[in-house]
Amino acid sequence: MQLREETAEDWWEVEALFDLSFAPGREALSSYRLRDGVDPVAELCLVARDDDGILAGAIRYWPVRIDAHAALLLGPIAVHPTRQGEGLGGFLIRESVARAKELGIARVLLVGDAPYYGRHGFSKLTEVEMPPPTNPDRVLGLGDWEGVAGQVTRAG
Helix, strand or coil: CEEEECCHHHHHHHHHHHHHHCCCCHHHCHHHHCCCCCCCCHHHCEEEECCCCCEEEEEEEEEEEECCEEEEEEEEEEECHHHCCCCHHHHHHHHHHHHHHHCCCCEEEEECCHHHHHCCCCEECCCEECCCCCCHHHEEEEECCCCCCEEEEECC
16 A cells, blocks of 8 residues: 555545545534635645555544644545455554654544544543534544643634
């Protein structure tokens, strides 16, 4: 599997993968309001392609704020249905989180399933609130969250 930064040429194919992987109306979710008008963190938006160049998975990150604290919002992340069960999602998470640490990023949050993301070090954030109607049990974080509390807002 070849892992590299997403390029402008990948954009439509990655969007098609996200459409395939998520329910219709995914862009109506509150997490998408945090992305409106904000550029993703290009160094952490990664695509995984097999040796034939076929897109197998993708992950994106976006800057957000919680009061005076900066963080990254992980998502979306998707693995093509024909490649699921191969550990590719975990690989994308591990590699991108390692790159985020190299960039000096202190904290990452996401909205997702605790049993899956817990395997990758994420845990429930009880003091951090995503915009409604997000289920608070699905707000998870990784990194240094001590003293960070409040509503997640758009960066910039």
